[in-house]
Amino acid sequence: MDILQFINSNAIRNHLKKINYQFYTLEAAWLIYHSYNHSVYEKFDAYEKLMKEYPDCRVEERLHTDSLFEYLKNYIKAYKNAIYEFEAPGSVYSIEVKHFDRETDYTVKTMFTNLDAVRKQCKIEKDDENSGDIKNFVISKYIPESEKSSGSIIPQQMVLKGDDLKPIYFDFQNDIKYNLLGDLYLDIPIPFKKGDIVWDKYYKFTPVVFLSICYENISTEDYICLKKTGDETDMTYESYCMIDSNTIFRDIDYNYMDLEYYPYELTDKHKALLLISRFLKGDIDIGSCCNAFHSLSLRDCAEKSMPKRYTDKLTEESRIKKNNTYKKYIDEFMPSDEMRNYLKTQELTPYQIASLIFNSPYSIDQKKNALYSLLNETDDNELKALCSNCIENIERAYELLNTDGTFKVTSSFVNGVVELNDEGLFSNYKDVKEFIASDIKECEYKDYDYYGYFIEKWIKNSDGILENVITYYVIKNEICYFKYSPLSDYLKEFLHDFEPKICNFELNVPTPFKVGDVVMFNGYPFAKRTFSLILSTGDNQDCCSLWNLYWAGPRTWKTGAVKHGDVGYILRGKELFVSPLYNAERCNGVLPSTFNIFHEIKQAFGDDEQKYYELDSFVSARGITEDEIRSFINSEVDNGKL
Secondary structure (H helix, E strand, C coil): HHHHCCCCCCHHHHHHHHHHCCCCCCHHHHHHHHCCCCHHHHHHHHHHHHHHCCCCCCHHHHHHHHCCCHHHHHHHHHHHHHHHHHHHHCCCEEEEECCCHHHHHHEECEEEECCCHHHHHHHHHCCCCCCCCEEEEEEEECHHHHHHHHEEEEEEEEEEEECCCEEEEECCCCCCHHCHHCCCCCCCCCCCCCCCCCCEEEEECCCCEEEEEHHHHHHHHHHHHHHHHCCCCEEEEECCCECCCEEEEEEEEEEEHHHHHCCCCCHHHHHCCCCCHHCCCCCHHHHHHHHHHHHHHHHHHHHCCCCCHHHHHHHHHHHHHHHHHHHHHHHCCCCCCCHHHHCCCHHHHHHHHHHHCCCCCCCCHHHHHHHHHHHHHHCHHHHHHHHHHHHHHHHHHHHHHHHCCCCEEEEEECCCCCEEEEEECCCCCCHHHHHHHHHHHHHHHCCCCCCCEEEEEECCCCCCEEEEEEEEEEEECCCEEECCCCHHHHHHHHHHCCCCCCCCCCCCCCCCCCCEEEEEEEEEEEEEEEEEEEEECCCCCCCCCCCCEEEEEEEEEEEEEHHHHCCCCCCCCCCCCCCCCHCCCCCCCCCHHHHHHHHHHHHHCCHHHHHHHHHHHHHCCCCHHHHHHHHHHHHHHHCCEE
16 A cells, blocks of 8 residues: 555655655554545545554554554444444534635534535535635534533534545544544654745645754653654644735744645745745845845835836736737637637636646647746746646646556547447557557548547556546547546546646637627537527626527527537537637528528527527527427517517
């Protein structure tokens, strides 16, 4: 078992791997217990593997027991029983929503009678676009007053991870004997040196300058006492932090095992930390440090007191610089002339420009190179973080590509319908590339032909079972997309320290299209062009803002969100992965006969947006026939509504 996967900090994990640190049994158990990235059930499995692969040990200082394994067996049993009781009917539950930004924490103003309702509400909170960056949900269980005279809270809480709602922690507050792993003190080696700029992304969320850890400046006697009686709250570190741009504060926090090197450029508020870092590392003397800090403080005061017309000018200059930077990437990664010209007039967010590149129908090599260039050009910290995340996402996909396993190749050809052909299994990617190149030549495909390939990578998990961990999508013999399998046990371990920030195939950017426009969408190379009628545009920002009427097959018309791919593409079980926006163009000419109904609708409705809205309500996603649409139009006319 790779115990490194249970370390929350990437920096510490890499350091321990580099020095080939050998964990003793109690350390391994402690790391499993404190993992933020594994559910309680995954931890149970890990404890079982631990007891098979590691030697048993004594824990005299806390439990006076000769066997850690005996404790773990009882712990797992008690834990499962407690969860069972926690989930039992007859109680009520509350939900506290915890954010990475603690100022936005809140409690849901509703009590729930069962955990199914709790999980449903947590999903609602998670999916709410205004919910912010949720860290986890704390679920508390109460006993009704009729069953418990005090009516007080049962000292038990379950914590659900914010992104996938997996239970990652269960509180045994009333059962001290089962809190051994939460009460231990360890001194596992860490890579951080005095002057390093670090942060705790799980708790403190802001950069600090690392000074020391707790045991570096204590006596041998105190250290022995700490090992015997200390707990994780004693695993402290000292640091310098910024209260504001002009105030430096020396602080003590825990737990140093969750620290990371700070990955972003320091904002103006934290610029002084760089000076402190350089001074502590000996790069500058105290005089230079003080003078530079004084200069930063004066600049901050000047900017705050600067007349607004000057700050507005600076803001406008920054906006123009950003837009000019974005324009060349819009030119490179937006094939549609109409979309490209429109987007260059819009204020795109960092997420939108990164998503535009990452989800475009071009090779992942081309995307990676562009993301590296953008990373070096931009001053926006959010965009820097997104670019870095996308780059790492691509690099991990490459790593899986070259990992031992089996490749299953499927070819796709669109000629009226989508033809999918199983091309067989391959033992390595080199053979896959050679086959695809040979198949393209043999089939004599032209550049305008709608063909492509799906490459499934299968890898054995720890149980020796082959799992489909990732699928690559090939256009013109270049990998352009990839999609991880959410059900893969192997992938859970491979990605345990990584979370893609842009991981789907949809694109959400503003569009130039108006209600009543007929728009051509081309799903090249995996879906033929089609046409739709725009029924509403909303705020032109939301993912469902562009709503359309589309042909869904013989005698069937439906409505749906363009940005989610609901435009009439038929991919026969293969998920849409080329956003319709990349090849979207307004159509003002002659339409194929299938879509003549659009002319009838436009003639009847004109520019009345309300009528298009009423048509959407009438059609809905269930689908209706063309005759039913005509009947709706005629009934409106007959009733004098049109």
